[in-house]
Amino acid sequence: MPSDGGAAGDGMVGDGRLGDTGGADASIDASSTCIAMATQTFEQHHYFATGNANWQGARNECASVGGHLVKIESPAENAFVTATFTNSFFTWIGLHDPTSANVYTWTDGTLLGVSFNAFPNGVPPLSNGDCVDVGTNGEWDPYMCSYSGHGGVCECE
Secondary structure (H helix, E strand, C coil): CCCCCCCCCCCECCCCCECCCCCHHHHHHHHHHHHHHCCEEECCEEEEECCCCCHHHHHHHHHCCCCEECCCCCHHHHHHHHHHHHCCCCEEEEEECCCCCCCCEECCCCECCCCCCCCHHHCCCCCCCCEEEECCCCCEEEECCCCCCCCEEEEEC
């Protein structure tokens, strides 16, 4: 499985970007494309919103240009994403429970750390869906991955 958690048959090849052949030029072009699409910058990371899609669709949109669904690593970044991208809706982030075992991981494969999370009371709930979104109040909420009523936030580094 690719390091970003893509599954066989999901259209991802190489390091997880759609259409990537694994060559260095593809990586440079994809990263440049992602940064060029960014509409916001925070702490040297670049961000843009996807269209409405289910979690995997939002993830694929990010990956197709060399980005990934946002990995929120601090209260400041969470506040930025909330203020900039949630408006009056929820938005997908790169956290999910791919095995439905209440073990949350980011799309890069790292486990949800103990240093920061924005679940209510700081405690990840039992997964009632396998994907996580952030609401207008900045709290994270596990939700059905198949829901396609809102978009996600892509991050380019």
